[in-house]
Amino acid sequence: xxxxxxxxxxxxxxxxxxxxxxxxxxxxxxxxxxxxxxxxxxxxxxxxxxxxxxxxxxxxxxxxxxxxxxxxxxxxxxxxxxxxxxxxxxxxxxxxxxxxxxxxxxxxxxxxxxxxxxxxxxxxxxxxxxxxxxxxxxxxxxxxxxxxxxxxxxxxxxxxxxxxxxxxxxxxxxxxxxxxxxxxxxxxxxxxxxxxxxxxxxxxxxxxxxxxxxxxxxxxxxxxxxxxxxxxxxxxxxxxxxxxxxxxxxxxxxxxxxxxxxxxxxxxxxxxxxxxxxxxxxxxxxxxxxxxxxxxxxxxxxxxxxxxxxxxx
Numbered sequence: 001x002x003x004x005x006x007x008x009x010x011x012x013x014x015x016x017x018x019x020x021x022x023x024x025x026x027x028x029x030x031x032x033x034x035x036x037x038x039x040x041x042x043x044x045x046x047x048x049x050x051x052x053x054x055x056x057x058x059x060x061x062x063x064x065x066x067x068x069x070x071x072x073x074x075x076x077x078x079x080x081x082x083x084x085x086x087x088x089x090x091x092x093x094x095x096x097x098x099x100x101x102x103x104x105x106x107x108x109x110x111x112x113x114x115x116x117x118x119x120x121x122x123x124x125x126x127x128x129x130x131x132x133x134x135x136x137x138x139x140x141x142x143x144x145x146x147x148x149x150x151x152x153x154x155x156x157x158x159x160x161x162x163x164x165x166x167x168x169x170x171x172x173x174x175x176x177x178x179x180x181x182x183x184x185x186x187x188x189x190x191x192x193x194x195x196x197x198x199x200x201x202x203x204x205x206x207x208x209x210x211x212x213x214x215x216x217x218x219x220x221x222x223x224x225x226x227x228x229x230x231x232x233x234x235x236x237x238x239x240x241x242x243x244x245x246x247x248x249x250x251x252x253x254x255x256x257x258x259x260x261x262x263x264x265x266x267x268x269x270x271x272x273x274x275x276x277x278x279x280x281x282x283x284x285x286x287x288x289x290x291x292x293x294x295x296x297x298x299x300x301x302x303x304x305x306x307x308x309x310x311x312x313x
Contacts, residue, residue, distance in 0.1 A: 007168055007255050011161050018157050025153040029225045031265045032160045033058075033218040034245060035258035039171055040214030041242045042251040043207045046175065048187035049107045052239050053115030057212045058219025059234025061088035063122065065223040066135040077142035077156075077224055084220030085213065092212025093205075100204040103190075115234050122231040134230030137223050153225075160221050167214055168254035174210060183207045215242075244283070248290050250297020259298055 014032075018025045041054050065084035069075060075083075099110050122129045129135060141147075142155050174180045182203045185193045190200050223229050232238065241264070249260025263286070271282040294301035 007165065007258075010255075010258075011165055015158065015161055019154070022150055022153070025157050026225055027265070027269075029153070029157055029160050030222065031261050032164050032258070033222045033225070034242070034264065035261035036164060036167055036218035036221075037215045038242050038245040038249065038257035038261055039167055039254060040211035040218075041246045042254075042257055043171070043174075043183070043211040043214075044107075044204070045246055045251050046180075046187065047183045047204060047207060049103065049204070050243060051111040051211075052108045052236065052243065053111030053113070054211065054215050054242055055236075055238035056111070056115035056118050056234040057088050057092050057215040058222060058238075059115075059118060059122070059231065060091050061085055061216040061219035062223035062229040062233050063129065063135070064088060065220050066137050066229045069137050069140065070135070073138075075140060076144065077140040078159075080137075080140060080224065081217070081220040084223065085216045088216035088219060089209065089213045092216065093209045096205045096208035096212070100201050100208055112236055112239070115239060116236065119231045119234045122234070129231075132231060134228050137227050137229060139227065140224070156221070156225060160225075163217060163221070164258065167217065168258070171214075171254040179203065179206055244287060246297075248287060248297060250294075250300035252296065252300045252303055256297050256299035263298075 014028055018028050037055070037058055040057070041051060044051055061084040064087040065080045068083045069080055095114060099107060099114075102110055123132050125131070139147075139149065139152055142152060142159075145151075145155070147155065175184070182193060182198055183206075186200055186204060193200055193203070219233060222233065245257065245260040245264050247260075248263060249256030249258070264283070267283055267286055271278075275282055290298065296304065
């Protein structure tokens with residue numbers, strides 16, 4: 001069974017579970033947001049660049065949603081998501097012009113530094129952002145329909161699933177395109193890429209902007225799902241969780257981000273419920289096992305196994 005078909009089947013299963021167990025809708029939506037954001041982290045990771053501050057784009061998008069909702073109380077939910085995503089993606093494009101000039105640890109730490117500045121500003125500007133208390137986002141109409149909480153969560157779940165499938169499809173198309181192959185070439189030999197007449201800075205910038213788009217979309221949806229926007233959305237720990245999920249699932253296929261997010265959420269919820277004092281230890285142990293057993297992530301390991309079977313046949 002191809003991964004594309006598996007993705008569609010899993011999406012149907014997730015939707016069915018959400019409809020059968022209404023209490024799980026918000027959990028599933030937030031899990032999908034983690035998957036979308038991890039999809040963004042995976043793109044620069046394919047070029048060998050790991051970002052420790054990509055959660056800042058989710059934070060910028062979430063606050064953009066909050067500010068637009070405050071300025072235009074009658075704004076539709078779809079308009080809020082679009083506005084938050086566009087504003088944060090533009091911010092990613094501007095930030096990327098500077099950050100893509102660096103590689104390795106400098107790339108990761110510069111992303112972290114910018115995210116820490118943003119989080120600090122959001123926490124200090126209390127009169128404007130509400131400080132650490134954050135900003136409330138009232139439930140808006142969605143596609144023109146004014147709904148109660150349960151119906152709103154159902155619509156948002158369907159929308160998030162659709163966006164996740166679309167983002168996964170776009171990710172696959174991009175990594176198999178010329179720009180995607182060039183992005184992968186940065187990891188193996190950047191000098192050779194330059195000799196071919198391609199600008200390494202431009203290649204990485206394009207990938208950086210697209211990665212910012214995925215993370216921004218996740219932050220905009222997160223703001224409506226949670227109903228409260230705080231600086232913690234862009235914290236370094238949130239960025240670390242995204243890197244954790246990316247390593248867990250792998251970067252070779254878009255499905256990896258969502259599989260990693262599902263495992264992360266399952267382990268986190270289970271461990272926090274039954275091992276409240278040491279749930280971080282269980283998460284760390286899970287990551288160690290994956291790194292040792294499947295260094296390319298879960299999906300990467302499955303693809304290698306599939307290739308070996310094909311070679312044997």
